[in-house]
Amino acid sequence: MAWVAPCFYLHIIHFFIILERGHATEKDIRVPGATAPGDIIIGGIFPIHKAVEKNNDSFVPHDQQCVGFDESGLTKALAMINAIEIMNKSPLLAALDITLGYQIQDSCADVSTSLRATAYFTQRTCCHTQSNTSTCGQPVMAVIGSSYSEVSIAIARELTLNMIPQISYSSTAVTLSDKSRFPAFMRTIPNDEHQTAAMVTLIKSNDWNWVGIITTDGDYGRSALDNFVSQALEKGICVAFRSVLPQSETNPVEDISRTARTILDNPNVKVIVSFTKPSHMKHLYQELRNQTLTKGKNLESLKRVWVASDSWSSSGVVLGNLTMEDIGHIVGFTFKSGNMSSFCEYLSRLEAARHNYTGNNSFLREFYNQGSNSVKTTTEHLHADTIYSVEMAVSAIAQAVASICKRRNCKTPGTVQPWEVVKVLREQEFKLEGKRYKFDKRGDINLGYDMKMWRSHEGNITVYNVVAEYHPDKKNFTFINHNTSEQLPELKKVTSKCSKSCNLGQSKKTAEGQHTCCYQCINCTKNHYSNETDMDQCLSCDTNREWSPEGSSSCLPKTLLFFHWEDGFAVVLLMFSAIGILLTLLVSALFLRHDDTPVVKAAGGPLSQVILFSLVVSFISAMLFVGRPSGFRCKARQVLFGMSFTLCVSCILVKTLKILLAFQFNPEQQEVLRRIYQPFVIVTVCVAIQAAICICWLVLKSPFNNTEKLATTLLVYCHEGSYLAFGVMLGYIAVLAFVCFICAFKGRKLPQQYNEARFITFSMLLYLISWLLFIPVYVTTSGVYLPAVEMVIILISNYGILSCHFFTKCYIIIFKKKQNTKSVFRRKLYEYSSETTKSYSVFQSSVSWQQSSSECSIISSPSLSLPAADSLKPVMVTNCGVCNCTRCPLEEPVDFVDSWS
Numbered sequence: 001m002a003w004v005a006p007c008f009y010l011h012i013i014h015f016f017i018i019l020e021r022g023h024a025t026e027k028d029i030r031v032p033g034a035t036a037p038g039d040i041i042i043g044g045i046f047p048i049h050k051a052v053e054k055n056n057d058s059f060v061p062h063d064q065q066c067v068g069f070d071e072s073g074l075t076k077a078l079a080m081i082n083a084i085e086i087m088n089k090s091p092l093l094a095a096l097d098i099t100l101g102y103q104i105q106d107s108c109a110d111v112s113t114s115l116r117a118t119a120y121f122t123q124r125t126c127c128h129t130q131s132n133t134s135t136c137g138q139p140v141m142a143v144i145g146s147s148y149s150e151v152s153i154a155i156a157r158e159l160t161l162n163m164i165p166q167i168s169y170s171s172t173a174v175t176l177s178d179k180s181r182f183p184a185f186m187r188t189i190p191n192d193e194h195q196t197a198a199m200v201t202l203i204k205s206n207d208w209n210w211v212g213i214i215t216t217d218g219d220y221g222r223s224a225l226d227n228f229v230s231q232a233l234e235k236g237i238c239v240a241f242r243s244v245l246p247q248s249e250t251n252p253v254e255d256i257s258r259t260a261r262t263i264l265d266n267p268n269v270k271v272i273v274s275f276t277k278p279s280h281m282k283h284l285y286q287e288l289r290n291q292t293l294t295k296g297k298n299l300e301s302l303k304r305v306w307v308a309s310d311s312w313s314s315s316g317v318v319l320g321n322l323t324m325e326d327i328g329h330i331v332g333f334t335f336k337s338g339n340m341s342s343f344c345e346y347l348s349r350l351e352a353a354r355h356n357y358t359g360n361n362s363f364l365r366e367f368y369n370q371g372s373n374s375v376k377t378t379t380e381h382l383h384a385d386t387i388y389s390v391e392m393a394v395s396a397i398a399q400a401v402a403s404i405c406k407r408r409n410c411k412t413p414g415t416v417q418p419w420e421v422v423k424v425l426r427e428q429e430f431k432l433e434g435k436r437y438k439f440d441k442r443g444d445i446n447l448g449y450d451m452k453m454w455r456s457h458e459g460n461i462t463v464y465n466v467v468a469e470y471h472p473d474k475k476n477f478t479f480i481n482h483n484t485s486e487q488l489p490e491l492k493k494v495t496s497k498c499s500k501s502c503n504l505g506q507s508k509k510t511a512e513g514q515h516t517c518c519y520q521c522i523n524c525t526k527n528h529y530s531n532e533t534d535m536d537q538c539l540s541c542d543t544n545r546e547w548s549p550e551g552s553s554s555c556l557p558k559t560l561l562f563f564h565w566e567d568g569f570a571v572v573l574l575m576f577s578a579i580g581i582l583l584t585l586l587v588s589a590l591f592l593r594h595d596d597t598p599v600v601k602a603a604g605g606p607l608s609q610v611i612l613f614s615l616v617v618s619f620i621s622a623m624l625f626v627g628r629p630s631g632f633r634c635k636a637r638q639v640l641f642g643m644s645f646t647l648c649v650s651c652i653l654v655k656t657l658k659i660l661l662a663f664q665f666n667p668e669q670q671e672v673l674r675r676i677y678q679p680f681v682i683v684t685v686c687v688a689i690q691a692a693i694c695i696c697w698l699v700l701k702s703p704f705n706n707t708e709k710l711a712t713t714l715l716v717y718c719h720e721g722s723y724l725a726f727g728v729m730l731g732y733i734a735v736l737a738f739v740c741f742i743c744a745f746k747g748r749k750l751p752q753q754y755n756e757a758r759f760i761t762f763s764m765l766l767y768l769i770s771w772l773l774f775i776p777v778y779v780t781t782s783g784v785y786l787p788a789v790e791m792v793i794i795l796i797s798n799y800g801i802l803s804c805h806f807f808t809k810c811y812i813i814i815f816k817k818k819q820n821t822k823s824v825f826r827r828k829l830y831e832y833s834s835e836t837t838k839s840y841s842v843f844q845s846s847v848s849w850q851q852s853s854s855e856c857s858i859i860s861s862p863s864l865s866l867p868a869a870d871s872l873k874p875v876m877v878t879n880c881g882v883c884n885c886t887r888c889p890l891e892e893p894v895d896f897v898d899s900w901s
Contacts, residue, residue, distance in 0.1 A: 038101025045145030149173030149220035238517035308332035324456035504553035650686035
């Protein structure tokens with residue numbers, strides 16, 4: 001009962017057509033041109049003719065006359081007949097005692113004509129659903145066809161009403177894979193999604209991005225256009241122009257001429273994709289030739305790479321009187337092909353039978369009537385892939401019918417319903433030439449494609465069928481014919497781009513409204529780069545460690561800047577530091593060697609060794625200012641200098657206080673000095689205060705290594721953490737130095753031969769001036785040589801103390817050994833005491849002599865025995881109220897060095 005409604009609907013339509021015309025004629029439904037009886041009838045629709053005559057004078061429905069005999073369409077029909085005859089002889093059908101028959105119609109490449117042909121098939125099928133089937137012919141169980149997608153779409157809608165299975169051998173429109181709209185449609189080839197993907201892969205692999213596309217104005221052409229454009233854009237390929245030709249092959253002169261002008265007006269488009277018919281391409285090539293010559297140009301400007309779809313990729317007739325040298329290269333895609341030997345044998349049998357075989361085949365009769373002497377001439381239009389697809393369709397139907405007829409008697413017409421055949425076709429596999437095939441869920445069989453390349457050889461066109469295979473699942477090519485490998489590099493020489501490729505170090509700049517493939521090349525800005533050609537935008541360098549100049553193809557590592565060991569200035573300063581350490585150690589060794597001499601004792605004895613030790617540490621701290629900064633180095637260098645120099649200056653302060661104590665004749669001031677003169681306590685307290693400052697600095701905000709990011713370099717330096725703490729540390733040393741300076745300045749009137757206070761004054765003054773100069777220089781200086789500033793000041797301070805405090809004493813020890821005796825010290829002391837006594841005479845007379853006990857004098861010392869009893873007499877100041885002791889402070893030689901004139 002499911003068949004009644006669709007069949008009733010078709011009869012109603014046919015009834016109204018008869019009423020409008022007044023009577024029924026043979027032209028209401030087209031009669032098959034080739035038939036053969038059988039238990040199961042398979043319908044076929046092939047474009048035996050290229051078109052129909054367009055007669056718009058009559059408003060009465062009529063069957064249009066087909067024109068332009070198409071030998072390639074006849075070849076496809078013959079392939080179906082041969083495949084059916086082979087299946088009838090196969091053991092599969094012979095065992096079931098059934099045969100296949102056929103009824104083949106001519107579509108004339110026209111939708112209306114194809115619908116009339118389809119009506120014949122559906123009417124015979126619907127006839128068997130009625131109560132009286134005695135007058136019905138054999139129903140059509142399946143239809144093979146048609147070639148063109150727009151025709152297949154039209155007849156698929158009509159066949160779907162009765163669920164008559166339709167298998168196409170070359171209709172590739174994507175829309176036909178929609179099973180919700182075309183549930184009974186199947187095909188033995190992949191749809192255009194895969195073909196356009198193969199074309200896009202070919203174009204992309206050859207680095208082409210500026211192409212044109214030509215299609216026909218139909219479902220096939222528009223579907224292919226939409227799929228190609230969408231897939232091309234995903235791969236960065238731009239379509240320069242789109243030209244749509246009319247579906248009909250009659251009188252497309254204006255459209256062909258327009259398309260030719262478009263191609264010639266786009267000389268940068270060297271690659272053109274074509275989804276058209278062979279006749280369209282033949283007319284287009286001729287028009288291109290004519291327009292090129294008319295403009296006085298050489299045919300060299302006509303050369304292009306033509307990417308051919310399956311519709312004309314094997315049609316050598318498209319060249320006409322042109323050669324491959326004229327048009328360039330043709331790269332085409334075809335479906336997979338099989339063994340053609342059985343079909344070639346069939347053509348040979350037809351040739352032998354000639355007109356005796358035309359009784360049930362009006363198409364062959366017309367073929368011979370138009371003057372063809374041999375059926376073998378159809379081999380010129382033989383498309384092996386299409387023939388194989390037709391054979392696959394026949395095999396699929398035959399094996400589906402055999403599967404059904406195993407369970408029932410199929411001799412009686414109407415026993416098998418078309419929808420049953422559809423179900424088996426969609427669910428079961430079939431075999432052909434030893435291989436198994438199955439329609440996928442979209443009703444397609446996707447075997448991939450063969451890529452062909454055309455080549456001209458002595459005027460003949462050679463089609464290479466196995467240049468490469470395209471694998472849809474992997475979306476890549478496998479080149480399998482080594483004989484044509486020399487042809488492939490020629491494609492690489494072709495450039496099809498709107499703009500020249502941008503070089504490394506450049507990026508594309510596209511103007512608004514332009515194709516993305518049309519652009520200007522601009523250099524990458526600073527700190528940006530491009531390491532590939534045609535990059536959409538430059539990549540950014542990691543500015544924390546890299547940089548790049550303008551127009552760069554890579555990032556360069558930023559150079560690390562610090563006060564390097566190999567730096568010339570650093571080498572000089574390091575050399576001075578090393579010399580300072582060496583001199584200090586030599587002085588220390590010399591003092592230890594002569595530790596019992598008056599000069600060494602006058603220099604402080606063990607205290608001088610402490611000063612020399614602090615100088616060594618200070619020189620070492622200066623070395624830490626050279627080299628790549630680290631956290632430990634940054635902390636150690638300042639702390640070492642601060643502590644060592646504080647120890648040095650505190651020891652000098654002790655010496656300064658002792659000098660004042662030794663030569664201070666004012667009793668009141670002398671008493672004050674005696675009370676505060678505690679060497680160990682003074683040194684310990686001074687160093688402890690500096691230690692507290694450094695500890696607070698390290699704990700709260702210690703120095704650390706920092707990196708300053710400059711344009712092309714990375715400046716690694718020590719950040720002091722807290723500049724306040726840094727200033728307090730240096731300021732504290734400056735205060736001690738200033739106290740030393742004041743005390744030493746007060747003792748500047750010592751004997752002319754005793755210059756210790758003057759040397760201390762000079763060294764402290766040198767220290768204070770150098771560090772005062774350091775502050776503005778340090779604040780205003782930046783970069784690699786900032787550490788060198790402090791290093792220079794440290795060296796100046798160290799050498800100032802070493803020179804003033806020790807070098808003069810070393811001179812006496814080494815070169816003035818006679819002056820380094822106690823007798824000389826006593827004599828000099830006596831001379832100074834005599835002069836000083838006179839200046840204090842007034843003071844001495846005013847001092848009361850009524851003290852409770854006799855006390856020793858500040859200046860004279862009983863222990864200082866003179867070399868001759870009568871040569872010198874010590875000056876005795878009997879001020880017992882000043883010093884109450886058994887020994888005077890100066891019983892030993894005074895702790896300053898004489899500078900002998």
